[in-house]
Amino acid sequence: MYALSSFLVLFGFWLLLSGYFTPFLVSMGAAAAIAVVALAHRMNVVDHEGHPVHLGWRVIGYWSWLGKEIAKSAWDVSKIIVNPRLPISPMLVRVKTTQKTTVGVVTYANSITLTPGTISVEVSNEEILVHALTRSSAKALLEGEMDRRVTHFEGAS
Amino acid sequence: MMFAVAAIAVLIALSLALARAFLGPTVFDRVLAANTVGTGAMLLLAVVSFLGGRPEFIDLAIVYGFLNVIGTIAVLKYFRYGSLGEPGAGGEERQW
Amino acid sequence: MIAPHLPVLQVVLPLLAAPLMVVVRRGGFAWLLATAASVAALGIALALFARVADGAVLSYAMGSWPPPWGIEYRVDRVNAFLLVLVSSIATVVVIYSRTSVAAEVPREQLYLFYTMYALCLAGLLGITVTGDAFNLFVFLEISSLSTYVLIALGRDRRALVASYQYLIMGTIGATFFVIGVGLLYLMTGTLNLADMAQRLPQVAESRPVLAALAFITVGVCLKLALFPLHLWLPNAYAYAPSAVTALLAATATKVSVYVLLRFYFFVFGGTTVFIALPMAEILLLLSLAAMFIASTVAIFQDNLKRMFAYSSVAQIGYITLGVSFDSVTGLTGGVVHLFNHALTKGALFLLLGGVALRVGVVRFDNIGGIGRMMPVTAFGIVLGGLSLIGVPATVGFVSKWYLVLAALESGAWWLAFLIVLSSLLTVAYVWRFVEAAYFREPDPAVARLKEAPLAMLVPAWLLVGASVYFGLDTVLTVGGASQAAQDLLRGGR
Amino acid sequence: MTPAGTILFALAVPLAAMPLIAVSHRAPNVREAVTLVTATLLFLLVASLTPHVLAGERPEVTVLHVLPGLRVAFTVEPLGMLFGLIASGLWIVNSLYSIGYMRGNQERHQTRFYVCFAGALASTVGIAFAGNLFTLFLFYEALTLITYPLVTHHRTEEARRAGRLYIGMLVGGSIAFLLVAIIWTWALAGTIEFEPGGILREKASNATVGVLLALYVFGICKAAVMPMHRWLPAAMVAPTPVSALLHAVAVVKAGVFAVVKVVIYVFGVAELAALGNTEWLPLVAGFTIIAASIVALRSDNLKRRLAYSTVSQLSYVVLAAALLTPLSIIGAALHIATHALGKITLFFAAGAIYTAAHKTEVSQLDGIGRRMPWTMGAFAIGSLSMIGLPPAAGFVSKWYILSGAMATGQWGAVAVLAAGTLLSAGYLMPIVYRAFFLPPAPAGGHHEAHGEAPLTMVVAVSASAFGTVALFFYPEALLALSRQLAGPG
Amino acid sequence: MVAGAVDVLSWASLVGGGVFCVIGGVGLIRMPDFYTRTHAAGVTDTLGAGLLLLGLMLQAGLSLVTVKLVMLGLLIFFTSPTATHALARAAMVRGIKPLLRDGGQEPSKP
Amino acid sequence: MRFASHYSYWITMFLLIAGLYIVIAHGNLIKKLVGLSIFQTSVYLLYIAPGKLIGGTAPIVTEQFQVYSNPLPHVLILTAIVVGVATLALGLALVVRIREAYGSIEEDEILEQEV
Amino acid sequence: MSGDLVLRVVAKLLIAFMLLFALYVQFHGDFGPGGGFQAGVIAAAAIIFYGIIYGLPAARKVVPSRVVETMVGLGVLIYAGVGVLGIVLGGNYLDYFVLSGDPVNGQHRGIFWVEAGVAVTVAGVMIKIFYMFAGRGRNGEPEA
């Protein structure tokens, strides 16, 4: 099941990249996708973690929100950098995770890191240790919106 | 012209990162800087591909991106375990 | 059908043998294949030599792309001579290796040894045969990288350090070389050596061209271990497996000399180079330094392999000295010495390998009285030593004779004196061996020694015999060398 | 056999003897028989060439063309003939003597000794007959190398040190100076073939000739011109037959032979005389004569005294050659022969004394003439020859040298010759006097009950003493050869 | 007209991206310790890279090149935080103490 | 592209000297290799510089051969990179084995053990 | 060890795409030289990444050492074989034009196989190198 969907995704990826649709290249693409799935299977990476297709279209929604967040905080951090006084107030905070799956936690952790001003230092099932550049970025994170959105995005599965 | 401006900007960022790589002081600072240099180089390759009309440079940039992350993680792993092949970095089954 | 493809097959056969060995991974098979490749290379080299003997130039276009667009392989009298030299030494050494290497290299690494051996041979032949500057660099690196591995396969842990040091210096050398080539490429727009030679006069004497010359000189001189760029050589020779030492001493530095000659006389066209920059003077001084300092250092070595390694540095000085004269006689002397030293040092290191097989590390303290226990080996070493000194009736004499003549020809009688004087230092270290081998009572350990196995003695003595034979019959060597010298001085035009 | 064939045969005989001697190492009698037969055969071969040379022929043979203009070739001319005769003749005597000495002293490694001795003779013949400088150089080096095992025969630390000095000076000098001189000569003259009248005629400037001559004289260390003499006394550690070989048969003779040969056939006597810049050579030779004699005078060790005597006497030859007159050239050639006979007699006697009485110092020799009358009688004859008194051969050669010096009014040389004669009398006659006229030292040692040395030694020493006297009365053959050198062509 | 607008947009994107890249670089120099520097690097990786790629995409239009640029963006999107996190974690494990403003919660505890 | 190449000489020289300096100045075998790599990197930059800047002619590239022909800079650079990577890998392999044999990768400590 | 969680998940995501990208570069490589090399590097990088994250034993299970070495040899053999084929078919060494009736087609075919050879070798060499280093930990057993 995962293998089939993996194959389809990879093949699509090939066609996107290729841009050429000669019979030779398309068949090669199919062969390549099969080969990769086979190898990946040997590696045991073809599972729900490695290939989270089930997330579906929710991706778009979450990513656009995340993009906006990133832009905002990048802007904030930039202002701090160019500020002659360098007004930082670095701190370590722990945030609880409400996600149920590994993918969910990882998504949350990476989202934290991807947002300038916060990085996830230590990730575990229950909580994430975060280094924040300023008090306000820490506070924003502790408000928990991102956590909620990731959990929602992760879905009920 | 606009590509040139972008390229110069990336180059400046790159040299700043390089400076940090030299300054250190911890190995992690250097690796961080090297990683940023990598990102910069990737972007530079993309911009240069427009600048020089050489679209195949983007492929190169993608390759570079792959290698960048692998390199960073390999270095970290080496510093952590003194070896690249230890299964410690995720091979063992986790508790949950 | 094969005939027109000989120039490329010269390189491709050993190059093909290497991966086959990796795939099969059997020591015995690898040796067989390496031998076959070496013998084939020798056959091809001889055929090529015969075909260019009348002064013809064979050009082979890789992939049918005509030069200067494609890579060209080019055989003329100069490099055909070298091809024969390299492939024949390689053949002798590979036959010798079967016994020697089995004793020095772990069984499971034998295939690796022969793989690297084949690669090294392919690289050396490639350097010699290619007519493309960048391709030359690639072959240079192929031979160098395989050489590093071969050295590291030595038994002593110092082999590792030696290999590392060589890797550092060799890479610096190769990089200097490729920078020089790059500058020439930017100036002429071509990488084809013949084409480059034709285009260079238009941009000659511009700063990048002179810089290119300097880079190439330094780079190549690092590879050929010209004093004081020789620092990698003594340890590399001392701790590499015996067969490797012989191969390196006999071929690798010689091929580098060839590269220098190729660039100096063929690409840069000799005269302009020597006028624009004081190359001749620098080369002369460094050569003299090599001849005296390296020989003196050799006298004080306790390890025989190191001693002969320093001797190599000194002998390379004679070769470059010949080059520095920039005259037919001088170049003849240099080229003959290149040939001579290949035979002699090859023979010496092969024989030392035999001693090493019996006593382990070949030091003066543990070979006392070896002349009685291993008479054939010891006598061969003495003959080789005589050739190093330049005693008449050995090859060594012939080249020194021409070098001295060249010195006198240029009016530098003091130089002739120095050349002869430097031989005296050679006498000193060769004599140390004679005294140890023949005039010391054998230690109890030595007294139990047996002569080296026949499988090693025969190849070694082939070279010893050659170094005596070519000392007596000089028609082939001197004739070939003076032809080569004239061809070289005529330059690329 | 053609003369050319004879030359090759003469070279081949001692060479062939080497393996023969080596394989017979378990049968000493066979081994020594081989040596004696070879020596005799060699002498006969060399002697058979004499009539040809006397008849004005110059037999020659080329063995090998090494490089264009460079060949291994042999030409027999009078000087070489003379040297060849002396060397091969004395080899017979020396072999006889060696048998007694080596057995008498129970020396080790006797086989190697005989093998190397044969090799040394082969090299000597090569030197004597060399047709060009290249060939001369080759065999000159070969002689050095093959005599090294002889010098270090005893393998003691002292022997090894002496051997190192021996090889170092001889090889070093020949490469650093002689070889350079040869190459330079080649560059100047375009040839290195020996030619009567010299090959450098009108080829070299005054200054060049001076430097070149110096290179030759000091490069040929075997001639032991001071300061290149150190190796010779040091080599005294070797067994006495070896000393005889060094001092009489081959080595130092090869040196002075080479010097004379170079003067005659490379520079040309007339040419050298016409040019300046050669005055230093008689000075150096004269200095060596006097200085070495004084050292000899002060040495109590018998062999050391004889060694310095050799150094001194060799310079007679060099001096004679340097006088550059026809008469002195004859004297030089003759002195090679007469000194050889005289000195071999003295060394034989010294060795006999050592073998019979184990005495090495002059001061121990009081009254020994009564126990060893033959030996000491021979010693007395040898001494006369060294001093240059009749009825010994030394008189003849010294006479010619002196005549040459006086004829050209080189009074300094005359004075040196006179002083040298007095000094040599001073260091040799007291020995004879002690041996015959002083009472033996009070008996204290346990070797007092000795008589003469073994028979072969006595025979040898008597034979060489006889030869010394005979050459005084019948010098014609050698004179005839020598005269050819001085005469035209 | 549309082309002009696209040009202006891509100009803006490229310049903006460039500026953010430089700011990230400056931050890398200015920030006082390793952890704070990672935040600065984040600016280059996110807004800097994103805007630059966007600018390039606008120039490339709907083409294969744009697809590849998207790939590039996705690649950065996935790898950059991963690498940064790995770095920070490794530093913490190694005992590199973060510079903390007093009152910052939680002393470091790996 | 042009502006970058203008400075490529200076960058080349800088990398060259810096790399060489690191190779010489550092006793740590790995740092030497890093220096060596930097040193080699200078080559890549050199090969992309157009020859016209220093008075040379442009590389021969005719229409006919543009696609396939050999002396194209990026092929050369790629090759040089391969060579560089191979050298680095081999060098590191040697260092690893040296550390096993000597227990150190500091040059002076290693030489100390071989007196 | 939970911190490696992020790495593990992202690696799973990346590896398959890297492998596919490698093949993409390989198959589109004959439109410009060097494709084989890059493809080899990327493919090897994917395997190496896997090895780094999941450990050497896991990587060796997926791609055994023996296979890697054979790859190295095989790639060169393919490359050189294509060259020799050129001679066999009557052209020069590495002559692609003779590989097919239509010269352009021959050219494509030749380059394709040559690039394939390069890719296999490069991938093999890189993985081999990784195995060599990764195999030598603090108490690593030497591997040739």
Ligand code: NA
């Ligand atoms: Na962040």
Ligand code: NA
């Ligand atoms: Na590199």
